Amino acid sequence: MKKSELNVAMIGYAFMGKAHSNAFLCANRFFDLPVKFNMTIICGRTEKNVRQVQKKWGWQQYSRDWKEVVRRNDIDVVDVATPNNIHVPIIIEAAKRGKHILCEKPLGISVAECKKAVEAVKKAKVHHMIWHNYRKAPALSLAKRLINEGRLGTIYHVRAVFLQDWIIDPKYPLVWRLKSEESGSGTHGDICVHLIDAARFLVGEMKEVTGMVETFIKERPLPDDPRKKGKVTVDDMSSFLCRFENDAVGVFEATRFAPGRKAHNKIEVNGSKGSLVWCSEDLNYLEFYSKDDPKHMRGFRKIMATEAVHPYLKGYWPPGHSISYEHTFINALVDFAHAFARGENPSPNLEDGLKNQIVLEAVLKSAQTKQWIQLS
Numbered sequence: 001m002k003k004s005e006l007n008v009a010m011i012g013y014a015f016m017g018k019a020h021s022n023a024f025l026c027a028n029r030f031f032d033l034p035v036k037f038n039m040t041i042i043c044g045r046t047e048k049n050v051r052q053v054q055k056k057w058g059w060q061q062y063s064r065d066w067k068e069v070v071r072r073n074d075i076d077v078v079d080v081a082t083p084n085n086i087h088v089p090i091i092i093e094a095a096k097r098g099k100h101i102l103c104e105k106p107l108g109i110s111v112a113e114c115k116k117a118v119e120a121v122k123k124a125k126v127h128h129m130i131w132h133n134y135r136k137a138p139a140l141s142l143a144k145r146l147i148n149e150g151r152l153g154t155i156y157h158v159r160a161v162f163l164q165d166w167i168i169d170p171k172y173p174l175v176w177r178l179k180s181e182e183s184g185s186g187t188h189g190d191i192c193v194h195l196i197d198a199a200r201f202l203v204g205e206m207k208e209v210t211g212m213v214e215t216f217i218k219e220r221p222l223p224d225d226p227r228k229k230g231k232v233t234v235d236d237m238s239s240f241l242c243r244f245e246n247d248a249v250g251v252f253e254a255t256r257f258a259p260g261r262k263a264h265n266k267i268e269v270n271g272s273k274g275s276l277v278w279c280s281e282d283l284n285y286l287e288f289y290s291k292d293d294p295k296h297m298r299g300f301r302k303i304m305a306t307e308a309v310h311p312y313l314k315g316y317w318p319p320g321h322s323i324s325y326e327h328t329f330i331n332a333l334v335d336f337a338h339a340f341a342r343g344e345n346p347s348p349n350l351e352d353g354l355k356n357q358i359v360l361e362a363v364l365k366s367a368q369t370k371q372w373i374q375l376s
């Protein structure tokens, strides 16, 4: 018998902790789902902060020790929203105890450890999901539908950028995202991975890549003692070219050094019959150009994906009432709940996390060797 209520333990309470708390709080309110999510326990390192977040978002209990949390018999789902280096250790311990897994991206810090995470969830036969939330924007899901319907014809190009500027000041401290031991890679695993996931979602698997990375600011002040500096051990930008298995080609660029750009996550796909453009900063809209339109009317149309026929929208508002970043996390949980009830895993899941990691690592290897790398 499948459970109809799932007790959730969330590890990590900060940026993603907030996005996930909101999703757990709202999913059953906006949608009639086959399972109910109970916000049972939240976990983080700093007692004062974790207690504050527990109260604010309505978690029933808090803990400071993720190992103790994943051992509890009353927990069904472990949600991982911590720095990247402890994703896989938490997944392995939790899966061993039969917990279903929700994990933030990137899945881990290396292909080798991501493989262990996938082995662990498969061996334990637990359900799993990776929070690649941008796939869950209705307009990007619509893009996938239009491609599947053949409206773009043969796909030739994918062009994707994720541009930010938050560390351009050399005085910005050496936070965990800038240290390879905690983060794996830098901009690459943090935001280029979203582009990789979106491209795989829309166009399919990649077969070869060649890339470059650069670290512009090599040392930064330590967070606890700004008079001292530490070494930045990850990339500040990454870019790469790829060829897809269907022979389409891709150009990708991610950076935290584009002044004025905050979270400019944009993907364009060109095919023999048309083009699509989606940007997270305008996430309700999909631009679509079709060569099937009469010649005198051709041009990009901007489709506002807020109708009930668009993915996920039935649960929210009447047409024209926009949704936003936080709803993409709710939508991910909606897919998880339905997949869980069917006895399946949602898409994307930890296997996608591994596939994304294989691309990430191949790009880094190519940047080092200055070679094209085949993805077998």
Ligand SMILES: NC(=O)c1ccc[n+]([C@@H]2O[C@H](COP(=O)([O-])OP(=O)(O)OC[C@H]3O[C@@H](n4cnc5c(N)ncnc54)[C@H](O)[C@@H]3O)[C@@H](O)[C@H]2O)c1
Pocket: 011, 012, 013, 014, 015, 016, 017, 043, 044, 045, 046, 064, 066, 081, 082, 083, 084, 086, 104, 105, 106, 131, 132, 133, 190
């Ligand atoms: N999907 C997205 O759009 C998106 C956006 C931002 C971050 N992320 C991913 O989410 C994850 C978390 O990022 P964030 O921005 O929330 O980071 P953050 O620094 O804001 O929060 C990290 C949290 O992890 C907790 N933590 C760290 N070590 C811990 C430990 N040993 N035990 C328990 N808790 C621990 C911290 O207390 C904190 O609450 C990362 O993997 C990141 O790549 C995804």
